[in-house]
Amino acid sequence: MEQKISIIKIGGNVIDNESALQSFLRDFASLPNPKILIHGGGKLASRLSEKLGVETKMIDGRRVTDDQTIDIVTMVYAGLVNKRIVASLSALSCPALGLCGADGNVIPSHLRSKEPIDFGWVGDICPEDINTDFIASLLQQGITPVFCAITNDGEGHLLNTNADSVATGVALACSKLGRTSLVFCLEKNGVLSNIDDPNSVIPEITPTCYVTLRVTQQIQGGMIPKVENALKAIDGGVGEVIIKHADNLLNNIGTVISK
Amino acid sequence: MEQKISIIKIGGNVIDNESALQSFLRDFASLPNPKILIHGGGKLASRLSEKLGVETKMIDGRRVTDDQTIDIVTMVYAGLVNKRIVASLSALSCPALGLCGADGNVIPSHLRSKEPIDFGWVGDICPEDINTDFIASLLQQGITPVFCAITNDGEGHLLNTNADSVATGVALACSKLGRTSLVFCLEKNGVLSNIDDPNSVIPEITPTCYVTLRVTQQIQGGMIPKVENALKAIDGGVGEVIIKHADNLLNNIGTVISK
Numbered sequence: 001m002e003q004k005i006s007i008i009k010i011g012g013n014v015i016d017n018e019s020a021l022q023s024f025l026r027d028f029a030s031l032p033n034p035k036i037l038i039h040g041g042g043k044l045a046s047r048l049s050e051k052l053g054v055e056t057k058m059i060d061g062r063r064v065t066d067d068q069t070i071d072i073v074t075m076v077y078a079g080l081v082n083k084r085i086v087a088s089l090s091a092l093s094c095p096a097l098g099l100c101g102a103d104g105n106v107i108p109s110h111l112r113s114k115e116p117i118d119f120g121w122v123g124d125i126c127p128e129d130i131n132t133d134f135i136a137s138l139l140q141q142g143i144t145p146v147f148c149a150i151t152n153d154g155e156g157h158l159l160n161t162n163a164d165s166v167a168t169g170v171a172l173a174c175s176k177l178g179r180t181s182l183v184f185c186l187e188k189n190g191v192l193s194n195i196d197d198p199n200s201v202i203p204e205i206t207p208t209c210y211v212t213l214r215v216t217q218q219i220q221g222g223m224i225p226k227v228e229n230a231l232k233a234i235d236g237g238v239g240e241v242i243i244k245h246a247d248n249l250l251n252n253i254g255t256v257i258s259k
Numbered sequence: 260m261e262q263k264i265s266i267i268k269i270g271g272n273v274i275d276n277e278s279a280l281q282s283f284l285r286d287f288a289s290l291p292n293p294k295i296l297i298h299g300g301g302k303l304a305s306r307l308s309e310k311l312g313v314e315t316k317m318i319d320g321r322r323v324t325d326d327q328t329i330d331i332v333t334m335v336y337a338g339l340v341n342k343r344i345v346a347s348l349s350a351l352s353c354p355a356l357g358l359c360g361a362d363g364n365v366i367p368s369h370l371r372s373k374e375p376i377d378f379g380w381v382g383d384i385c386p387e388d389i390n391t392d393f394i395a396s397l398l399q400q401g402i403t404p405v406f407c408a409i410t411n412d413g414e415g416h417l418l419n420t421n422a423d424s425v426a427t428g429v430a431l432a433c434s435k436l437g438r439t440s441l442v443f444c445l446e447k448n449g450v451l452s453n454i455d456d457p458n459s460v461i462p463e464i465t466p467t468c469y470v471t472l473r474v475t476q477q478i479q480g481g482m483i484p485k486v487e488n489a490l491k492a493i494d495g496g497v498g499e500v501i502i503k504h505a506d507n508l509l510n511n512i513g514t515v516i517s518k
Contacts, residue, residue, distance in 0.1 A: 052310055071339055078357075079338020080330055083409065083417055087361040091415035097363045098337075102346045103356045104402050134400070141396065143363050150342065156350035158342055 004239065005139070005174050006035040008183040009167035012042035014246045015081060022088065024185070027249040029092035034139040034178075036170060037096070037146045039085060040163035041077040048072050059117055065160040070121040073160050074100075077148040085146050096144040101125070101151030102158065104134045107166065109151035109159050123151045123159025125166065127236070130173035139177075168233050175237035182238050183254075184226070185246035190255035191227060193218045205257045207231055230257040263498065264398070264433050265294040267442040268426035271301035273505045274340060281347065283444070286508040288351035293398040293437075295429060296355070296405045298344060299422035300336040307331050324379040324419040332419050333359075336407040344405050355403040360384070360410030361417065363393045366425065368410035368418050382410045382418025384425065386495070389432035398436075427492050434496035441497050443485070444505035449514035450486060452477045464516045466490055489516040 008031075014024050028037060045063075046056045049072050057064035065073065082098040089096040101107030101123075107130050109123030138145050147170065149163035164184070171182035190201035193213075205213065205227060213219045219227055230241035234257060244254025267290075273283050287296060304322075305315045308331050316323035324332065341357040348355040360366030360382075366389055368382030397404050406429065408422035423443070430441035449460035452472075464472065464486060472478045478486060489500035493516060503513025 074342050075334035075338040077338075078342045079334040079336075083333050083337045083359050083361055086359075087411040087417050088415045090361055090364055090411060091413060095364050096361075098359070098361070100342050100345075100357070102342055102349055105349055105354050134402075137396065137400065141363075141393070143393075152346040152349060154350060156347045158346050 003032070003034060003178065005178050005180045006031060006183065007038065007167060007171040007174060007180060008035065008185065008249070009038040009163060010185045010246060011040045011163065013187045014185060015039060015042035016044070020246065021085075024246045024249065025085065025088045026092060029089055029094035030250070033142055033144070035144055036135070036174070037085065037144065038163055038167040038170060039077075039081060039146070039148055041073060041081055041148070044081065045073045045076040048076055059119070062119060062122070062162070063160060064118075065120040065122050067121070070158055070160060074150055074158050078150045082146060082148045089144065089146070094144055095142060096146050097138055098146045098148070100148050100158070101161065101166070104131060105154075106131045106134050107147070107151045107169065108154055109161055111153055111157070111159060121157065121159050123153060123161045125151060125161060125169045127169040127172035130169055132173045132176055135170070135174060136177050164229070168229060168238075171233060171238045172236045175239070179239040180237075181240050181242065182230075182233060183242045183244065183249070185249065186243060187245065188243075189245045189248065189253055190243050191219060191223050195220065201253060202255050205255060206259060207234070227257060234259055262291070262293060262437065264437050264439045265290060265442065266297065266426060266430040266433060266439060267294065267444065267508070268297040268422060269444045269505060270299045270422065272446045273444060274298060274301035275303070279505065280344075283505045283508065284344065284347045285351060288348055288353035289509070292401055292403065294403055295394070295433070296344065296403065297422055297426040297429060298336075298340060298405070298407060300332060300340055300407070303340065304332050304335040307335055318376055318378070321378060321381070321421070322419060323377075324381050326380075329380040329417055329419060333409055333417050337409045341405060341407045348403065348405070353403055354401060355405050356397055357405045357407070359407050359417070360420065360425070363390060364413075365390045365393050366406070366410045366428065367413055368420055370412055370416070370418060380416065380418050382412060382420045384410060384420060384428045386428040386431035389428055391432045391435055394429070394433060395436050423488070427488060427497075430492060430497045431495045434498070438498040439496075440499050440501065441489075441492060442501045442503065442508070444508065445502060446504065447502075448504045448507065448512055449502050450478060450482050454479065460512060461514050464514060465518060466493070486516060493518055
């Protein structure tokens with residue numbers, strides 16, 4: 001595949017706001033193919049859990065997924081959110097295919113070890129197991145895959161999976177097909193050198209300059225694991241990782257992490 | 260496509276019973292490819308509606324689908340039921356792809372007229388609009404499409420659709436690709452000549468002998484529209500329509516309707 005493959009991940013700040021989502025999808029639909037969308041579920045799953053009287057348990061920001069919760073996240077992520085996005089993209093003349101990892105065995109996963117913390121029906125993926133032939137076949141037909149972060153273990157169990165990990169895994173796998181650009185849409189404009197100044201976006205980060213940025217404490221807090229994961233993805237073959245605000249999908253505001 | 264394409268529709272009596280579903284899926288997985296599964300939603304949507312305090316309204320056995328209900332049926336049919344089936348088939352070494360009509364624009368539909376009855380977000384399909392190229396591409400890759408009965412109108416709205424109509428539409432569309440066998444799995448062993456005798460299955464019905472069966476009142480009640488729809492499907496190009504019990508998928512007990 002000669003063209004760049006864009007893999008774009010959106011989270012709760014886009015999904016939980018219908019007008020932000022529709023605005024994002026208009027921008028996304030206008031991007032050239034080939035492209036792939038990965039979405040989380042936002043707050044809808046917690047809201048549905050609450051209505052059904054199922055307690056939401058989080059440990060370190062990750063959802064503990066018991067028998068009732070895997071049904072709820074499957075309904076919300078693979079059903080409601082995924083199909084709404086696909087229908088909206090279809091209306092924007094962007095033919096899309098909604099997928100969970102079980103579909104076409106595209107993203108196999110394995111149940112996370114119950115030690116040291118038992119997260120329940122939670123899966124972890126190996127990028128090398130991803131069915132890139134199937135993704136390539138969709139892209140070649142001009143179809144945009146839309147992944148939710150539900151996978152399966154090959155033994156009939158659906159597993160709740162981290163959407164950032166799915167996005168990174170898909171980008172790593174697609175790097176066999178062509179140059180990949182992995183875009184994380186966050187609430188911030190990018191990696192900021194001053195967390196109080198939304199305009200202090202660091203435009204570029206390379207492995208070399210990252211060392212300096214860490215030493216001078218220009219990168220702090222929650223951005224450290226995100227940038228380190230991005231550097232690992234680059235090292236694994238992803239062409240570039242971009243961290244930006246969903247509103248800036250079509251412009252250059254954001255942080256590009258590359259070699 | 261030289262081989263026969265099997266299109267099999269299951270309803271509530273299979274979906275609502277986990278052990279019946281798993282037993283059916285084992286049989287289904289063992290059928291030779293190419294094959295397609297179409298499922299309804301059973302009672303799960305009504306149960307979820309009840310838990311959420313959303314009233315289920317039925318007119319003539321059809322669900323009235325308001326704003327809340329379309330979200331509920333999308334969650335249950337396209338999320339929970341569809342992905343559970345796909346994960347189970349995957350575990351049975353039958354790679355499957357879960358689809359609603361919006362995915363890959365595979366089954367376009369249009370909002371049903373609000374006259375004489377306003378059913379809300381309900382769609383009707385035209386078999387000639389079905390994207391058979393996309394279905395053929397999946398079948399050629401050895402992937403089994405699993406359709407739920409949610410479609411979209413091309414304007415961003417998801418629509419609740421009759422699963423029997425989806426099954427018939429898919430069978431008619433696939434008849435362009437090869438000889439089709441459309442199987443409706445019901446609670447009965449087939450079309451019965453004596454409704455009180457489950458063993459009185461009429462093995463074959465042709466358009467000619469149907470006239471006699473009607474005159475002699477050997478076909479009665481709810482079976483009349485089913486057989487008439489089957490005869491229309493045959494007339495439209497479907498190779499055969501089979502009415503049988505889900506337990507008998509692998510044997511010859513059932514009614515074959517053909518030219």
